[in-house]
Amino acid sequence: MDWEIILYISAGVAALAFLILCVGLVMLLLSVKKNLDHIAKTLNGVEGQVQGITRETTDLLHKTNRLAEDFQGKSEKLNGVVEAVSGIGSTVNNLNSSVEKVTHSITTNISQNEDQISQVVQWSNVAMELFDKWKIRQDRQKAYASQNNNDEK
Template sequence: MEELLYISALIVAVAVGLLVIYIIKTLKSTSKALEQTTATVDALKKQIDGITAESKLLLEKSNALADDIQRKSDAVDVVFESAKDLGHSMKSFNQSVRVVSTKVSDQTSRNAETVSQAVQWGQAVLDFYTKYKQRKQQLERKTTEEEL
């Protein structure tokens, strides 16, 4: 029976040895995985630091651009205010022209008969002058013919 006890102890020793070997292999594998994970985390940290720096620069540029846009927008507001004032002035001018036009139209309507009579008188004077010139020319021709 002692032999059986030695064989059992040998089997247990071999099993413990195999278990230790597998545990060592597992620990080595885990150690390699942890080293790779550490390397990956370090690389990610470097990349994140780079991204953070670039993001900071981008944010600063964006803020500068927003300030520039605000300044230019304020400058353009003055132009739009001037255009608005010009529009009001043009509206006022148009209303004044309408009022004057209406007054002229009303005055013209009131004086239409007088103007018509003046045109008729003008036409009569023009006709009289034309006939006067024709008679004068006829008389001059007659006088010239008689002298010849």
């Protein structure tokens, strides 16, 4: 009988151990379920955020493409302006070169004709003095004629 009691006690201990194992397993599974539910909620939130980031990234990419197109158009227009300014620079250089040539030519002609220019200046001074004297004489004659007319009246 001793063996029977030991057998019943061992069966009871095994049943109790199995019950404790099942309860522990249930508690573990409930904890895992709770964690999986929490992870699922977090993933749903992350999914929403990723969708938002994807939309914003797409919008940003479209804006960047529009800016790149705008920049390219403005760059092409600016190239035309640069070419025009370059043409103006060439024209100014040609004008400067022409002015320099004319100035050199005038300087050369003046130094070659210095004596003639000096004579022209002297003759023009003489002519101006003669003109001034003639004018003074005309003014005196008018004043004299005017005075004679006043005396006769």
